[in-house]
Amino acid sequence: MPPKGSQQLSPFKAYIRWRPLPVESGTTEIERSHAQDGEYQSVSVSLPAASSNSSRGTRSWSSAPSFARVFEPSDDNSIVFEHVVSQAFPKVMAGKTCNFFAYGHTGSGKTHTIVGYDHEDPHQIGLTLSTAKALFEKVDELNRSQEADGDGDSGDQKLAVGLRMYEVRRKIAFDLLNGRTECHVREGPDGKTHVRGETEILEGGKVRVRPILMVPCWSYAEFQKLLEGGLDLRATGSSTVHDKSSRTHAVFELEVVNKALIDAQDAMVERQSELVPHGKHATDVYLEENSQAYIQGPDGKYMVNPDYTINQARIDAAEATKREYEERVEAAEAHMRAVFATSMHPCLGGKFVFVDLAGSEYYDQKALSSAAASKQTAEERQEGRQINSDLFALKEVIRARSSNQARIPFRSSPLTMVLRDHFLGSEDGFSAMILTVSPAAEQYAATMNTVKYGNLVGMAGGEQV
Numbered sequence: 001m002p003p004k005g006s007q008q009l010s011p012f013k014a015y016i017r018w019r020p021l022p023v024e025s026g027t028t029e030i031e032r033s034h035a036q037d038g039e040y041q042s043v044s045v046s047l048p049a050a051s052s053n054s055s056r057g058t059r060s061w062s063s064a065p066s067f068a069r070v071f072e073p074s075d076d077n078s079i080v081f082e083h084v085v086s087q088a089f090p091k092v093m094a095g096k097t098c099n100f101f102a103y104g105h106t107g108s109g110k111t112h113t114i115v116g117y118d119h120e121d122p123h124q125i126g127l128t129l130s131t132a133k134a135l136f137e138k139v140d141e142l143n144r145s146q147e148a149d150g151d152g153d154s155g156d157q158k159l160a161v162g163l164r165m166y167e168v169r170r171k172i173a174f175d176l177l178n179g180r181t182e183c184h185v186r187e188g189p190d191g192k193t194h195v196r197g198e199t200e201i202l203e204g205g206k207v208r209v210r211p212i213l214m215v216p217c218w219s220y221a222e223f224q225k226l227l228e229g230g231l232d233l234r235a236t237g238s239s240t241v242h243d244k245s246s247r248t249h250a251v252f253e254l255e256v257v258n259k260a261l262i263d264a265q266d267a268m269v270e271r272q273s274e275l276v277p278h279g280k281h282a283t284d285v286y287l288e289e290n291s292q293a294y295i296q297g298p299d300g301k302y303m304v305n306p307d308y309t310i311n312q313a314r315i316d317a318a319e320a321t322k323r324e325y326e327e328r329v330e331a332a333e334a335h336m337r338a339v340f341a342t343s344m345h346p347c348l349g350g351k352f353v354f355v356d357l358a359g360s361e362y363y364d365q366k367a368l369s370s371a372a373a374s375k376q377t378a379e380e381r382q383e384g385r386q387i388n389s390d391l392f393a394l395k396e397v398i399r400a401r402s403s404n405q406a407r408i409p410f411r412s413s414p415l416t417m418v419l420r421d422h423f424l425g426s427e428d429g430f431s432a433m434i435l436t437v438s439p440a441a442e443q444y445a446a447t448m449n450t451v452k453y454g455n456l457v458g459m460a461g462g463e464q465v
């Protein structure tokens with residue numbers, strides 16, 4: 001942890017963002033204040049005595065000094081960008097990964113913060129778009145100076161911003177840049193997370209197993225159009241909590257790429273796809289041979305089948321072919337490393353990851369009003385339990401990483417499995433969580449739950465550990 005007063009960027013910061021009082025709510029507001037303590041702020045919330053909700057739980061609560069900043073309802077998206085995201089640019093331009101999460105109750109302003117609803121007003125565009133805009137300014141400048149220097153081979157080196165966007169719901173990621181194609185979140189034998197679609201058989205019998213698509217954009221206008229097309233495919237609607245409630249976690253990844261890296265990533269997908277049928281064949285041959293080599297005796301126990309000799313040559317041949325294809329994957333990995341090593345730009349592969357988390361009302365069902373809870377279907381309740389465990393797992397991963405624990409519990413939920421590489425890639429990067437809260441008195445229980453969650457992640461990330 002950086003010492004007090006140090007200018008070094010703390011690896012994880014938590015922020016509170018108060019939204020304006022929603023027009024549909026009453027006029028009674030939560031009483032709130034914050035106090036500076038060194039570089040951090042503590043937050044106090046209490047319910048006015050007159051509020052009809054006074055019977056619901058604790059009436060006042062104060063956090064530790066765990067928040068890097070508290071944003072007021074009058075602070076627009078451009079102010080949040082300036083204070084939260086702009087500090088991460090030097091990291092991303094050095095090739096690191098920086099992650100930003102929005103956590104809060106339904107309607108508290110997560111989507112407003114991450115993507116925004118007005119994509120033209122520079123004060124209102126969400127963090128994903130304002131980041132893309134600033135990132136394009138930087139990569140365009142690098143491209144221009146590269147051209148001015150007359151560097152040969154500049155076609156391959158020209159920088160672009162790649163976008164991946166998908167929603168995670170249970171163990172499935174829906175690819176928003178590929179017509180909501182379903183990709184399954186699984187752990188590979190190498191311990192890495194694989195998020196891949198179904199196996200496709202292409203013309204000529206070629207096999208392809210596609211991961212989440214990354215689409216390179218060469219201008220901000222192109223990026224905005226692509227993002228808006230993907231947003232149209234976001235699942236919204238059926239929740240009984242809020243008519244636009246998002247019951248999925250939406251992930252937006254912005255990666256600095258060039259043609260050489262795009263080609264290397266495509267080649268990698270091809271090599272991994274080719275390996276899939278050969279890996280499966282080797283396993284099938286091994287199982288076939290072994291299932292014939294043993295038989296069940298009258299006592300139910302297995303014994304060697306005297307009438308069958310394992311065809312070891314067949315097993316070895318299948319294994320050798322599989323190994324050949326594994327070596328091709330290793331060669332593609334080596335090529336990818338060479339692309340980074342020979343890049344003229346240290347920012348290649350640098351990433352911003354924005355996550356619009358599912359509504360935190362699922363994290364604590366007590367925060368759900370009894371009317372909303374009683375309207376939930378059995379499927380919604382089951383989904384709620386999954387979201388609850390995702391949000392719990394996320395907090396545990398942040399805490400484990402911040403306290404440098406040897407074992408980080410990435411495997412405890414599909415969300416943390418999907419984010420595993422981003423957390424690992426942010427080793428020298430930066431991550432932040434914006435806790436969005438409503439000042440409406442009737443949202444007191446939800447607001448307090450959000451602030452408490454933020455207090456835990458903020459304490460883990462700050463110097464208070």
Ligand SMILES: Nc1ncnc2c1ncn2[C@@H]1O[C@H](COP(=O)(O)OP(=O)(O)OP(=O)(O)O)[C@@H](O)[C@H]1O
Nearest residue numbers: 019020106107108109110111112242244245246359
């Ligand atoms: N800070 C803010 N300033 C102005 N308007 C806001 C702010 N926060 C939220 N809103 C408005 O409140 C409404 C609900 O916000 P939003 O959709 O971002 O909530 P959410 O937390 O993403 O909810 P859900 O989990 O249901 O998707 C939107 O119309 C949004 O524009």
